[in-house]
Amino acid sequence: MSSVNGNQEESPTRDSTAGAILDSSVGSHADTLLKRMQHFVDNQQLCDVVLIAGIDGKRVSAHRLVLSASSEYFLAMFAGSLRESKEHEVTLGEVHGDALQLLVQHCYTGSIELHKDTVETLLTTAKMLQLTSVVTTCCNFLARQLHASNCLGFAFLAEQYSCTELLRVAQAYTCQHFMKVCHDQEFFQLNANQLGKLLSSDELRVPTEEDVFHTMMSWVRHDAPTREQHIPKLLAKVRLPHLPPSFLVDHVENVCSASNECQQLLLETFKWHSLPPERRSLIAATERTKPRKYILGVLLAVGGLDSSLNGVNAIESYCPYLKKWTTWKLKFNCIDVGAAIMNNKLILLGGYNGRQTLNSVVSLDLNTMASVLLNPMRTARCKVGVGVLDGHLYAVGGTSNYNSILSTVERWDPIARTWSDVSPMCTERSSPGVAVLGLRLYAIGGSFDTPSMESYDPQTNKWSLRAPMNRCKGEVGVTVANGFVYALGGLRDGDPLKTVERYDPTTDTWSLICSLVDRIGIGCALLGDRLIAVGGFDRTSPHNNVEEYDLVRNVWNKLAPMSVPRYRPHVFNIPNIIPPPPAPYTPVADKDGSKPA
Template sequence: MCPGKRMNQSSPDVLHYKDKELASSLLVQLNLLRKDRILTDVVLCSEDTEVPCHRNVLVSSSPYFRAMFCSNFQESVQPRVVLKGVAPEVLSAVVDYVYTGAISITVELVLPLMQVSSMLQYGRLFEACSTFLQTQLGADNCLGMMRLGEVLHCTSLHQKACEVAACCFPAMAASDDFPGLSLAELTSVLGDDRLCAGEEQVFETMLAWIKHDPPARRSALHDLFRKLRLRHIHPTYLFQFVAGDPLVRSSPLCSELIEAVQRLLFSMGTAPRPDVIEDVWDSPRREACREALVLIGGRKNGRQTSREALLFNEGTQQWQKLAKLPVRLYRASYTCVERVLYVLGGLVSNASHTGTPTNGVYTLSLNTNQWRAAEPMLAPHYAHQSVSYLHFVFTLGGVATDGQLCGAVERYNTMFSQWEAMAPMPTPVLHPAVAAHDQRIYVFGGEDAEQIPVRMIQVYHMARNLWCKIETRMVKNISAPAAVIGDKIYIVGGYTRRTIAYDTKANRFVKCENMKDRRMHHSATAINNKLYVTGGRYINSREIIEDSDGFDCYDPESDAWSSKGKLPYRLYDHGAVSLIYVSSKSFTP
């Protein structure tokens, strides 16, 4: 058959063939030629070791050798080239790598190999050494690796070493290398958003570094102090321990920063913000500071009042048991300030199960997982509400010891452990939705002493200690929680499926997607800009009230509800708060 006549008219005119084995086969043959010294035209020398090579192979593999052999350098015509500073075993390993593409990197070989690959401009080999060193990183050597990365201009190693230093901060700060850090290195570490430590520990570590050599390092205090996220240090620690430290007191600039923070906190944030703390005050929490959902108290499985405290681990999607409340408290109130959970008032269970009103206050710190008794409220209350703002805790209304509905408001200063009476609510209500935002406390709805729904918003201005009332038909909630996301306050349920958001800036309500069930006596809190609703009681399809173990999430971005699974048990009239904790992130090489 003639080539011009096709058996199949769709056959291609050209066959594009690529021999996939040629490149590797060529390297194998070149390496065999090298070992037999066939056609080799240059010898690389190190001490008493001589390695014959082909110039064209070296030139093709490295810009360093291209410049050496393709320019007017004397090495371009010399039969022997001495590579100074290159150990014989490293030279042999590099040449083997050039001809085979394979090399064994060991702990003993990695550093000289990395230096030589940098000098000879073998970039992929250099990064392979960096990858190997990254697998060896730990708290005890990460600071040395940071310096090595800088010296060798190895960005990948330096960045990974910084990550390990941040993730393993407590152990790194206890290492032998830590006291020898330069000011620039320590400043870089303390300024890292990934630092796995609370600001209190950052402060103590900073002081330890300075006290290692006070005469030389005292002058660095102010620059280091500005790396502290002052807004996220508990005021008690800030003003008792930080402000009271002799080194801090000796620095006028540090004292000025603390005084500026103090003025802001005492003024509820209404005072003009001094320029001196602008960047310090606006610094966000470090990435390791996470929000965790904690459930506390309530009526468990429809029977006795619970002493349980549970923390939801977002990573494992599991509930973790915390220390139990010292006493059984029913219809207490719950709130938190940073990493401290507050349980206030309630009914102390007794043998007759009637309960005795208490003014007791208990706190739980996630750092110690231990409960302690705090300064009691001015008067016993139960079925009241609590919110926190900055370092203050407010309690509102509830039922007094005489069984009467009251509108009393008390404010607790966590900095000085002091309670004081504030202006009472204009209209005492039971079971309202309460939230604090932008120096104000919003009290939505609830019911009066006659169990009649109250259709109003009562707003308390913290700095002025004044109340105002807003009548509105949009509010008709009883036993519904509220939570703040951005400038909106979300009110969830309350004998209804309805979810609404009050826009505090626009002073208007926005309707949101309904819940699946009509729910009441549940709890809600905001974590990472999502709304988490737990437990409560719901009205089923047969109009019967049942206890709930539901665990649901509302996303304002998508205006959609999703299930997070189930609580470990049915629960209502409990607390759900968002606590800050420092996660111990694990480093992965």
């Protein structure tokens, strides 16, 4: 007796009287059977059903057994009580003959060849016939063809046929490349509901919210007579509170006059702008009051001292879109440099190189990463505070050679490319916190428990003392948000503080707000509507902690830490001039776990 067994391995010690055993592997056996079946269908042998394409009438012969084993659709048709189970010819409506033939062939061979001009037809037909592996392969193929000119169409196709992964990838691509997509013809063919869904996405990557408004209006003007009626619904998707008041007056008001709904949105927005941050929670929180992820920009952490109190020669950038820090290498071999962002360039001033205090000034272009030397400062400075006011760069105080603390201030004119002295401060300050608010420059604290603050008026070239902080502080982290100056942490009687104070220039008063972990030398900046505290030094070592302060809820939350601790880092919020890399596309696995080719 001869036995064919492809599923169970026979024991070699089996009784020899059982006869010879042919042990074929499952793969080779299945391949042989499929090749035989394919030979039968190619030669019209033993076929028991003819499939007829409903669109063009093409006839495709096949075997019910093979079709039923490949597709739940055919299994339900032929193994159940449907009329088609007894018929020799079955017509499939809304099916193209060429696609049907390729898919039937796939049932015999397990392979299929895809082309750009036929893949969408194959996808829709395979979806109808419940050939899941083909659907997955088609989706992977389309995902690799994504472009600004087709991503909206692919997303619509994926949504129509419930191709979840292709829909996710196409929508992500659309958001990532929105500024190109919105100029393509596909964009202007969207209906109002599709556009509204796109404009409401938090993932939309645009330089400013103004671009969102202009994009919406370009879609409306493409067919104004029929599309103007949709303005109220679409305007609600624009995050109006994040448009400058001047833009609202110049561009938004004139499209709101004919609609009570639009006027209500505008009224809500002006009210939001008029309230201080702590009172904005009185307005019902909506998506409109939340800045989009990408518009937030990125944070740069520059310089500072590491755990060994050596200078950190690398920039790190934090992307709120990816929620992580990325390290850039930067070659400067000095510590305690001053830094500022001016015209999309990082300006590094002075510092200490281990031998002497420097007066050098380096400009690093954040688009090209090319650096150039600018004219040096008139005075060598390290631990210098830096601010940009009315297009001019100010170097404030610091420490000169021989550890002499400075009260002098000098100003860089980028047009004349010269430095000039301005009026000195009332107080000598090393590592002062410097802030720009309105038309004034503020110098706050210093490294030796200096609680005082003074402001500089460039019109009069005079410094004036302002209300001191409530707690004696030196080495405070300083930034500006929503019309207030914030001072974080700092030093008091040699001990680091956890307090955070806020200065109101309209009343010349300081008030305490929610505390954080006590430390000095904190770097801070504004990211969207959140205050960010970066690094600092506690009683023993520098931190790599990063926290965000919710101005409305008055709470601190942790963010992803930096890769290295930094004491006295400079932190800036810059536009997304260096976009984060997109997440790579990962092909979807078939149900058996294999990855389609």
